[in-house]
Amino acid sequence: MERLGTGIGWRPEIADVVERMPGIDWVEAVAENVCPGHLPESLTRLRERGVTVVPHGVSLGLGGAERPDPGKLAALAERAEVLGSPLVTEHIAFVRAGGTLSASPRLEAGHLLPVPRTRDALDVLCENVRIAQDALPVPLAVENIAALLSWPGEEMTEAQFLYELVERTGVRLLIDVANLHTNHVNRGEDPAEALAGLPVEAIAYVHVAGGFERDGVWHDSHAHPVPQPVLDILTDLASRVAPPGVLLERDENFPGGDELEGEVEAIRAAVEKGRASAKGAVPAAPPSAGGAQAGVPDAVRQRLSLGQTALLSALVAGTPVPEGFDRVRLSVQARALAAKRADVVAKVAPELPVILGSAYRPAFLAYTEGRPMTGGYRRDALDFAEHLLRDGLPRDAGSRRELRDWWRERSGPVPRSRRPAVRLARAARRVLLRR
Numbered sequence: 001m002e003r004l005g006t007g008i009g010w011r012p013e014i015a016d017v018v019e020r021m022p023g024i025d026w027v028e029a030v031a032e033n034v035c036p037g038h039l040p041e042s043l044t045r046l047r048e049r050g051v052t053v054v055p056h057g058v059s060l061g062l063g064g065a066e067r068p069d070p071g072k073l074a075a076l077a078e079r080a081e082v083l084g085s086p087l088v089t090e091h092i093a094f095v096r097a098g099g100t101l102s103a104s105p106r107l108e109a110g111h112l113l114p115v116p117r118t119r120d121a122l123d124v125l126c127e128n129v130r131i132a133q134d135a136l137p138v139p140l141a142v143e144n145i146a147a148l149l150s151w152p153g154e155e156m157t158e159a160q161f162l163y164e165l166v167e168r169t170g171v172r173l174l175i176d177v178a179n180l181h182t183n184h185v186n187r188g189e190d191p192a193e194a195l196a197g198l199p200v201e202a203i204a205y206v207h208v209a210g211g212f213e214r215d216g217v218w219h220d221s222h223a224h225p226v227p228q229p230v231l232d233i234l235t236d237l238a239s240r241v242a243p244p245g246v247l248l249e250r251d252e253n254f255p256g257g258d259e260l261e262g263e264v265e266a267i268r269a270a271v272e273k274g275r276a277s278a279k280g281a282v283p284a285a286p287p288s289a290g291g292a293q294a295g296v297p298d299a300v301r302q303r304l305s306l307g308q309t310a311l312l313s314a315l316v317a318g319t320p321v322p323e324g325f326d327r328v329r330l331s332v333q334a335r336a337l338a339a340k341r342a343d344v345v346a347k348v349a350p351e352l353p354v355i356l357g358s359a360y361r362p363a364f365l366a367y368t369e370g371r372p373m374t375g376g377y378r379r380d381a382l383d384f385a386e387h388l389l390r391d392g393l394p395r396d397a398g399s400r401r402e403l404r405d406w407w408r409e410r411s412g413p414v415p416r417s418r419r420p421a422v423r424l425a426r427a428a429r430r431v432l433l434r435r
Helices: 012-020 041-048 070-083 119-135 158-169 177-187 191-197 228-240 257-276 298-316 327-348 351-368 377-390 397-411 420-434
Strands: 005-009 026-030 052-056 088-091 094-099 104-113 140-143 172-176 203-208 212-214 217-219 245-248
Touching: 005 257, 012 041, 012 257, 026 041, 026 245, 041 052, 052 070, 070 088, 070 119, 094 298, 104 298, 104 327, 119 140, 119 158, 119 298, 140 203, 158 172, 158 191, 172 177, 177 191, 177 203, 177 217, 177 228, 191 228, 203 228, 217 327, 228 257, 245 257, 298 327, 327 351, 327 377, 351 377, 351 397, 377 397
Parallel strands: 005 026, 005 245, 026 052, 052 088, 088 140, 140 172, 172 203, 203 245
Antiparallel strands: 094 104, 212 217
16 A cells, blocks of 8 residues: 555645645545546646545445445446545545335435444444455555444444444544544544454555534534544554645635645644554555355345434434433534535535525425435435425416526426326326437
8 A cells, every 4th residue: 555645635626725725635526526538637737746536435335234336336436436535545444325125205414424333333344345455456455434323232333333444344444533423422432442452454545534512412414624623533543654645624614825734744744643652553555355255145234224224314313312322412413414414415516595585495305304315416416496486386376487597407398197097197298208
């Protein structure tokens, strides 16, 4: 595994700043936001300068009950090849649930949700990771996530869960020290204990990010400065192992270049402090996978699917809270998911907040109640607009006409009828016209 050095998350909003920043050895780009045939000019220039680019996936859902989607794996592999990346990364999380395994409608979280630390979940995760490894042209590293809530009946600590995952699959780890801090505040998990139990030699690189605390809950926002407790965890990690790479993540509320450079320097200083106090810290080295594993029985995947579907349905569709979960924390998570959904839809369809003005956010949050996302954020934006038009909204005729024009341009001549017979007739007509 090559040493990456010090990096920063590449985002279109700060592309120019990143290009000008001194001492940046590598960048990480969200894989789903990169089109292989139309790479942003900024990324192309960085690559030509010898700056390593690592694609960071967010939609595979390796911790979900279903096997990884071959199309998503192929897309991630293509990005790795186009960018000439030494590895790709994803998350230990589930992002969707429902479907055939649970005989229920498919639901999308639009967010990374925690996997239960149980034997069933570990068996499924290990098989999903091996499937991904076989499909990718470069090594895979997986990231620990932040969580607001805990699963009841967990059988392992996070360190034990990750240690066995590495032992069984040989996968590398992307350790997010900000997420360790989040889980300390939200779930009472000691970051030092977690680091002590991790297979630190498997670390591919480290994420560092900021957040904020509200009402005793830490929100991993990636939109605030990196706090000192997160830097302290980074120092502790660096005293145990020399991480091949360390990267600053920032996704919102981007500050000026000077402030970003200051955060990168603070990260460098935290790593150097850890290395200075290290007692025989070992360099990270590729782990080796255990022997061949038997396939996971369908019954195991089905059990996991039922649990994840019940949780996600409670979060996004208002169904009863599954037994054993903290109702207050689940309510906080549900509100956070709805808020994130509104923010992302505003990004993928920026015309909607312009057309609706200050009414956009309250209207969208009201729309989300009992209406889970099923087809991604772009589909969500269209469904939201269709919902408003059916209800004769907005009241202002000019705004309503503008919204209808926007919707027609992307979806068709008229909103879909609520009547199944009408929708079936229209679908049949489209099929006949294509013949």
